[in-house]
Amino acid sequence: MSKKTSLVLMTLLFMLFAAGCWDARDISKGSVVFVAAIDLNQEGGIQFGEPVKYDATILMPNLYPESANKVRIEKVSGTSLSGSRDQRAYINPDIILVRMMRVFLVGESLAASGIAPVIDSLCRNPLIDNSLNMAMTTGRSGELITVQPQDFPELGLYLKVMLNTINEKSFFPVVTLHVFRTQSTTMGRNPVLPILKADNGEVRISGLGIFKKDQLINRIGLDESRPLALLRGCKGRAYIPYVITREGESVDRGTVFASNERKVKVERQGDQYTFTITITLKGDLIEHENRVQLLQESDYLPMVEEQIASKIEDECQAFIERMQGEFKVDCIDINKYALAKWRNELKDSIDGGFIEKVKINVDVKVNIRNTGDLT
């Protein structure tokens, strides 16, 4: 390479530098969105000549140390979700950076009308992480977002950690954008969303929303979320309390901290499909009240195992009945096993009237491996 040509190249490069920096955005001049809450608009209004459809409320940590507020919450409305950002120009001098969003909330009414349209805005932005957590709220999510949780720096961190690690303390599904999106668009699968509820200045999880594709069709409480998570195969670890009764009197109560696993088998006889769901719970006995010496009474632990298994089996059977009778969607994610075997035959019927007709057996196995420090 001659010197002249390299000189030309270098000059060109330096010219580029002189002109460059199109994308330089100092983070200190940006507003980092941690939580976004989307609702259907109720007040009505006109933006760009069209009726307003969505309200978008966002929560951002305040990056100016001088300011008294830890977070900044903004609510804007627009005919489309991203279109509402137009309004932010008039209320916030900073650049909005949505790429670091951690939690995405949808209001109840919006969930009922289908959330695929708002998901598009998230997925189309290549910089948004698909592992952000999703949840729905009872009532309007824009109101929930204004709750400042006590003893936590801000709601974004609180929600992110709570929603993301809930399966370490309970049988409860963790729903990320990726999970919701794949499940709502894939043949035979249906997502669920955790429900958040504002209660006395605190935000808490109050149950699960059952979705048919992207539309909310029903809600279940926390009592039913456990069988759902177990049936659905959402991996987690949870505290399972048990009470052993003999002749109508409780003789022992205790707790097993166990992790779950699910196996699904599907068989077909003509048009009758039979699913067998095997739920295996493996864990430790962390508490039991009476003074039975576990080392001496070797049949005690199997009894506890059996007690838990039968109780959970009952819960699951009850839930399956409700699902087949009331929800009429596969919210325990077993259709895919049928599809894996008979994809072409089931292509048309899988998302309509399939789950109601199948037979589902549940088999729960409990294995207590450790009993802690005491015998």
Place this chain on the structure above:
Amino acid sequence: MIIGTMLGVNFLALPRIASASSQQDAWIAVITGSFLPLLVLLLIERLGRRFPGQDFIEMSQALFGKVMGSLLAAILGIHMLCVAATVIIRFAYLDTVYLLPETPRSVICLLILLGALYVAGKGARVVARVNELMFYLYLPVLLLFALPLLKAAEYTYLMPVGGSGLGNIARSSWDACLYFGRMEFLMVAYFMVIRKDEVVKAGVSAVTFVALLYMMLTIACLLVVGPENLQNQVLPLIGELKANGFQFVDRTDLLFVAVWSVAFRPVFNMLCMCGFSFTRLLNLPEKRHYFLVLFIIGTAAYLLTFVPRSAVEIVIYTDWYGYTYPVMGLGYPLLYHLAAAVRGRKVPNV
């Protein structure tokens, strides 16, 4: 080097293309699609054996006469130029979408081109070494795709194997093999390699490597994203990487894009080959004019990058251009073989 040329950005989109018709069986299509480049490789190798000691230009002139031979060689050169341009556009697309949304695409194209020219300007030996180096450096990066599998894999997306029907798989493998393309650069490169006996070995192992890699990527995408969703994403592999955050690498997708954004090996490989063919063709002394020729070629490629106006056009144009790969890759060696067979007795091997 073969690996370097084959691994552009296309493979980020490959799972989408391959699964368009064959759904869960896309990975089979990818494997069958790799037979075409193998065929091209063998054809070129046979050709090279027929004309030992000649370079590509001499060979075409010997086969087709001075004018026709030069013309054919020039067409191949221009084809490689266009390929380089399409790769530049694709990389620029990747960069504008993920990394620098505000920076004009023309600037990014120019940057890529200048970078590639710098590499290509160092000559074929350095280009080959850079390829070698980058192969090792990028190996761990390519393995990033395995990370989401740990958390989000769903094996039922692959089932039932072969259920999509033979016709669909065949259609997909045709689509996939377009993405394997770019073996035609070997036409020129082959004649520069000193140890020719190793070309076939290296080529076959390269194609196998790429095919296996593609297969694994496709499987990974299918497992994580599912065949229906693959169609929704422009570059499904990045979608696959996005699926999960990890404690130590929160954004595998962006990390991958950032590192991959400069892996425009096909560009400088093509530019280098193109530069050499044109320098030979115009009978210019290689040392002095190689860089000048390269510069002109680069400018031409840069002008070509202005053709598509939007992202959709980029995908459409480059996909469309992909159809020329089999024509050039398969057609050229066949044509030369034909000519050699016809004139074989009249033109003694020099």
Place this chain on the structure above:
Amino acid sequence: MRKIPRQPAGPPPAPAPAEKPKNLQNISIPDILLPESLAGKQSLLKPHIENSHDIINRPFFLGVRPPVEAAAIYINGVIDIDTFNDSILRPLMVYAEDDGSGDRPGQELAEYLARTLLTVAQFRKIDRLADLVRDIYDGMLMIMLEGSAEVLSIDIHKTLLRAIEEPAAERGLRGSREGFIENLDVNISMVRRRLRDPKLVVRKMVVGQRTRTQVGILYVEDIADPNIVKDIETRINTIQTDGVVASGIIEQFIQDRPWSVFYQYRVTEKPDKAVMQILEGRVLIIVDGTPTTFSAPSLFVEFFQSPGDYYERTPITSFVRILRYLAFILAVSISALYVALINFQPELIPPDLLVPIARFRNQVPFPVAVEVLLLEIMMQLVIEAGFQLPGNVGQTVGVVGGIIMGQAAITARFASPAAVIVVAFSAMCTFVLPSPGMALASRLLRLPMILVSATFGIFGFFLMWLLMLTHLTSLTSIGVPYLSPLAPTRYSDLKDGIIRSFLTAMNKRPVSIPSQDKVRQAN
């Protein structure tokens, strides 16, 4: 001294034969035969030495009968005056009155005197004016005799030498504490003592028309590649300059790519390191007057090796070597990466870390690129100041500059703590590198890296790395690819590349350095 016209700059001359370098004849002293009379010689010599007051002309009579007029000419302080008195003057003046030396004709006299009377080790006879003048300035003692056209040139050099001590720049926990000194012959002897192979070739050359510096080239004849040896000799012979005072100057004259920031030859002051280089088939170049020698060809990976590596345990050195590569990568990239991430790709920073960084950034009025560049320049100035000032003061400056100014910059909201950490860390990383050359290169490379990253973010950052790697790949050191064994990949050499394998496993010499004898040791 008279003005000596410089040789006109023309096309580079054809390589001269190795034994008689052409540039010796450049200084325009008339190359004429000396006359027989002493006065004639004196008058011919006079214009060449009359401006050098340190040249002493000591006339005397030979103690023969009849006495013969003679003169000794030497540079004061360069010759050993005791030897001169005891072994030259005394025999010539006192003991020469024997069996009629004076009867001999002038021509034989000089030879006779040298063979019988002069008890010194080295001498030669010269009969040309140019040689005479040159030998005087090379520090020889000249004995001129009346009636003899031949002059005795006697080597009784005695220069004051620095003691052999451990070089400050290359300290090791184990291994030799010796370091080269400024004297070529002593340095060569240090190598000889460690490498007692008769095949060790020591070739001396003279470079620089005016300084006439001696350059020694050392290699083992049946290991080093003759092409490389020839190439190096040719390159040194074609150096056309009037002065060479240090090995660094030779280095720059013979390198392949003067524009590169990377050092193309590995420098050492330690004879044990030098011997190891020679044994791997390299050529060692020692320049008189400089304790730093260099070997060629050199590879990129060598700059991350230190001789101590071979004396320590294998796992430990391997770990340390990986650390050094990491340090180089970090030193070059971490500040640029910081700029790119903060300005362009903040999503790659974990959000919990991002918020505090952003809060601190908010208090700094400059853009992040300016902030980092300012700090970087400040840091480089502190380092440079530390080098300039003597020992302890330098350390103090480092502490004052580094800690106090950094702290003050944060308090004054001149820089954010994260930026200070990043810049200080990258400065630390450069000090990990065992080769000062690589440390300097990494300091310089950082700046364009920051600039490009500030313009194109992480894309620019990786683009710069691509360009840098390409540049490294294209570099050669005496025709040997610089980045070997990484590219071109030589698997057998990698065991002494990024890691250091067991010494017992390194049976072959590195393939990357061309050599004749590939086998280093038997199994």
